[in-house]
Amino acid sequence: MGIMGFLRNRAGIIIVVAIGVAIVAFLLSDAIRSGQGFIADSQSEVGKVAGESISYKEFNERVEQNSQQFKQQMGSLNAQMTAYVVENTWNQTVSGIILKKQTEDLGIAVGESELFDLLFDNPSPQVQQIFSNPQTGVFDRATAINSRKSADADPQLKAQWIALEESVQQQRESEKYINLVKNGIYVNSLDAKDDYTNKNKLVNFEYVYKDYASVPDAEVKVTDADYKEYYEQNKYKFKNPTETRTFEYVAFNAAPSKQDTLDAKAKIEKIAEGFRASTNDSLFVAINADTKAPFTYEKKGQLEPALDSVMFNASKGFVYGPYFSNGSFKVAKLLDARVSPDSVKARHILLNPAQEGGMDKALAKADSLKKLIQGGADFGKLAAQYGTDGSKDKGGDLGTFSRGAMPAFEDAVFNGSVGQTMVVQTQFGVHVINIEKQIGSSKVVKVAVVDKGLLPSSATEQAAYQKAQSFLSDVSDFKSFEETAQKQGLNKLVGADVTPLQSSLPGLDDARSLVRWVYKAEKGDVSNEIFDIGDKYVVAVVTAIKPEGTLSLEDVKTQIEPDVKRAVQAKVLKASFDKALNGANSLAQVAQKTGTTVTPVENVVFANPVIPGVAQENKVIGTIFGSQPNKLSKAIDGERGVYVFTVKSFTNPAPMTNALRIKEQVQQAMSQQVDAAVFEVLRKKAKVKDYRAKFY
Structure with a gap:
């Protein structure tokens, strides 16, 4: 099998995989012409990180290399895989640039001897996965070294080793950088005391409460002022990390019809007759099967369920089917059965x-x-x-x-x-x-399968396309799109807040062509073409464009409607409680006036702000821990409703006896958040610009 075979069989583990090269040439010319919105930047760049340009050529070479590795492992690729691995390649590239700038500034590096150690003597997890014996799990140092020596004479293998070494080095530099940051975390005695108190100080209290749902809809009158007030108080929540667009679309189904299914059944039944009579099964499968696969012996549990239940009890030459599985009609024949070593x-x-x-x-x-x-x-x-x-x-x-x-x-x-x-x-x-x-030994069988995919006929596809063409000819803008869809009784679907690189939508597995059009269009534009996606023909209209940055009130109005309604309900309930609190001396009096019940609660800690049987109420519990005992509180709006409470007592914990252990626990908890938090901060500071949608 050779070193190349050994490495190729596991080459997908070497680097973060990516895919998408096959369509780049087609997309590039289309993307360059657009020059609108987020794609109006340099036509030779896929992005910028901290002012450093990432050229299309450089990035595409990495995508090509990663694509080949991924294909060796997975074979065929779908839209979700494409989007996922391209995204991983991008994240790896961005993280690498950010990390490089930080490590260079700090003088962090990995020397030749250290890299050799990480590759062959104390191998990193990446290297161990590639060169470990699959049966024993033991790292095979000799094979790894021989593979590296052979790389000088094999350009493809050499490229794989360069990628592996870069990945191992980058990972090690990242570990050094993160450890440096972690070593800077310091927890003092006050931090330890606060943590100990928050987890052990107890409060007993009583409360009355009304759920927001108790306010009748007739009393909830949401005004523009309510929307504006909520928006201004919560503007920080409405930052859009990238431009998004929303569109409506109608899909005309071109899936196989009942007649197509009947025709396919008749065809596979005829094939089944021929398969039973066949004396050259290999030739018969090669001529008739949609999927060409070698015949191999398989153990119980390795065949698909329909075959697994019958083939191990059948006689040689037995033909099963036709049956339907994974979108195809199939017929299977038992070629051989024997007892074989495990x-x-x-x-x-x-x-x-x-x-x-x-x-x-x-x-x-x-x-x-x-x-x-x-x-x-x-x-x-x-x-x-x-x-x-x-x-x-x-x-x-x-x-x-x-x-x-x-x-x-x-x-x-x-x-x-x-x-x-x-x-x-x-x-x-x-x-x-x-x-x-x-x-060992167990029974194995060799089964030949002829499959025929259930596909729509040309008549079925033509009928669906004609419906889509007729619809498109009747619409020119958003209004006519809505009217025509309603008139024809068509189900409108929504692609909500779609990102520039999104590849799939509900019911549409590979929607890249549609999304690319959406990002070239303006609000209200109807697609000037019919999109052929899977077994559907699609016509769309752009309904909203949300820019990168803080969204406007208009952009988020629909999104915040439930929260604004809750804020108005809170005002109604607080007014009711405020009226009841006027002249009241006890919680019981407030309960009587508001028709509520006093509920006692014991042994709640600040670190677990849950009101039993109601909800997690951070604001309410926080207010309780900041209150004086035996005093009526004001009305407090929480997550589930509005509360009035009285603190009965606090129970302070025993004196802290092991401050060092608590410090270590707090520091460990903080350290676990460092990895993601540090790179998130660095990523924001780097002002990453992403132009990939021009090309992919």
Whole structure:
């Protein structure tokens, strides 16, 4: 399999994965033409961090590299994966620039010897994950070193190692920086005393309370002044970190019709008849299946449920189906069943045909080595002399592995016998394999599956598109969009506060083309095209644009409506309690006047501000701890309603006897918040500008 095969099989762990390269060329020309709003900046930049430009070329190279690593691990990619990994690549880039500036200013660095130690002697978690034996979990130092040596002759492997070393170095510098900040955290005796008191001082009190919901709707008259008052008092809550846009859209369904389903069933039933009669199953599957996959032996529990329940009790040649699974009609045939080892311990000598002068010469050499081994030659010495992968330094040892770990020569080692030496040709080269041990046994089956995806017919798609085209021809602005949708009885959906790089919406898995249009349009614009998204045709209208920064009252009016209503309810209830408090000498009198009940509460601490059976009431409990005993309070508006209380008594805790331990606990709690808090502060200070939506 070789070092490249070993590293490629796990290369996705090397760096934070990213994807999106395939569509960049198409998007770039479209994005450059827009030049509006958030994308009106330099056409060669994907962003800026602390004034430092991130060029498209530089960022795209990283995306390309990360994309390849991700594809090796995941295969096909969907819109959510694309958005997720591109976002991770961006965060890694931004964090790297921020960290670099901080560590350079402070003189923090990772030297060559320290980096070597992190790679090979005391490996970082990243390195351990890549080069650990999958069966034992033990780090394989020799394989790691051999892989690094081989990188100089392999550009792709070298690029992977450069990325790994940069990631390990950056992680170590980050740890040093964070530890430096943590070491600056200091907790004094007063901090420890406050923490001890907040957790142990008890209060007993009584209260009367009215829920906001008790105010009839007829008494809740919300005015513009109420909105403005609430907005001004809470403006700090309405900071928009990035521009967002809201739009309405209608979707015309082009999913397979009932007739499409009937036609697909008839087609798969005909295929099932042919599959039963087939004498060349491999050829039949290759011709008829939508998904081409190799036939492999699988254990109980590895097949999809519909097959797992029948194939292990069936006879060879048994055909199951047609059945429907994961969007496809399928029919399956049992090709073979046998008892097989659960795992195998083996060793090999890998010959590279290119180095041997061609495949014929490599096979001839492998046959010669096989005869030497069968004649008693030392396998380990031959592996060290002729092997071309990392296992040669371990006598060709591949360790113990189960099915799926070595798919290239899986059948050979699992179907062979202990002690057998064989020659196997794979995509990696020519292997001389010796089976040392076979462990356990269980029944396995080899099943061939023919699948046919349930897809809409051209007639179904055309009918849906014509409906969308007809709708689009009748609308020109927001008003006509609303009227036409209502007239045709169409369900309007909303993409609310969509961000520039958002890729999915409710019911729309890959909506990038739609979102890109939304960010080029103006408020009230109707899309000038029909968007083909999944099995739907979509027409949209932009309804709102919220800029970056503090949002206006108009932008948040709908959002704050419940809170403003609650504030008005609080005024009504406080007025009622204020009237009851006038001339009252006890909480019982207030309860009588307001038709409420006095509720006693015992042993509440400041650190856990919960009123039992009601809610967490930070403001109310905080006010209680700042009050004098045996005095009627004013009316206090809380989270759930309005309260009036009387403190009965406070119980102070015993004197603090272990201040050092409490200091350590407080300091530890503060340290746990450092990582995220520090980078959040640095990120804000760096004034990050994000132009990625021009390209992705």
